[in-house]
């Protein structure tokens with residue numbers, strides 16, 4: 385472990401990182417794990433000014449932990465280290481089959497943010513507008529949580545429990561994300577609707593991965609951002625589509641399934657009504673893309 389200051393640690397490997405975090409948790413020392421810092425640093429500057437100095441915060445920098453920045457292809461699963469950046473996802477030929485994640489990665493901030501921002505950071509921040517999270521959900525990601533107590537695997541769909549609430553314990557690091565490689569002929573799509581093309585948080589975003597047997601939809605997985613307290617799968621839409629013919633879908637039924645899955649709100653970026661409208665339109669767009677020409 386290299387200590388670059390009293391309150392900055394850069395562990396050499398995942399075991400050291402877990403041990404450091406466990407020690408800080410046990411002693412009740414205020415601390416943060418930091419990877420790219422693109423959420424954490426912004427958040428720390430957004431705090432309201434105070435006459436009282438903030439408590440010193442210890443940082444555990446995991447950006448150079450080798451196990452976190454690697455990825456491995458294992459048959460029809462790819463294990464992505466939590467520290468893999470969006471730029472790596474965009475550039476690594478071995479990750480090209482994860483088209484929906486590659487496309488989502490291109491829409492995260494701009495190139496500078498993609499070069500620093502990590503998949504684990506996106507997941508842990510738990511923003512309702514997490515672009516990476518939406519794509520990872522469509523790829524059926526499983527989150528690998530590691531601590532000195534051991535390792536457990538949690539489907540990303542079960543990871544969020546409410547606004548900014550997750551199942552991750554304070555001493556757990558996101559070590560990896562396992563994603564299912566879609567069939568080569570799977571339909572994969574990513575659509576982000578926002579105020580601008582770059583550096584914009586979405587009003588609504590949709591990631592879709594759909595596999596078909598001929599004209600029949602075999603498997604449909606979605607992740608939608610900015611329409612609920614957490615980035616979420618679309619369970620009703622998935623059930624509605626699976627087993628149906630892609631041609632001639634009942635679009636009113638599809639809209640009703642979308643309505644059952646989303647609970648948008650009015651905020652500075654958009655209205656609930658507009659978000660609901662766009663959510664339906666994006667899912668219909670996927671349905672159109674599935675139908676044979």
Ligand SMILES: Cc1cc2nc3c(=O)[nH]c(=O)nc-3n(C[C@H](O)[C@H](O)[C@H](O)COP(=O)(O)OP(=O)(O)OC[C@H]3O[C@@H](n4cnc5c(N)ncnc54)[C@H](O)[C@@H]3O)c2cc1C
Nearest residue numbers: 417419420421422423424492493501502505506508515558
């Ligand atoms: C200008 C700008 C534009 C942005 N645009 C977008 C966008 O379009 N779409 C989008 O989804 N996001 C966007 N973001 C948010 C951010 O870039 C992403 O969420 C990014 O993935 C965060 O990763 P990071 O490594 O920088 O996280 P950090 O800031 O380092 O950490 C974020 C959180 O994750 C925790 N953490 C990090 N790694 C681990 C780990 N391995 N285990 C446990 N906890 C960990 C940290 O403790 C912290 O709580 C933007 C941010 C900025 C500043």
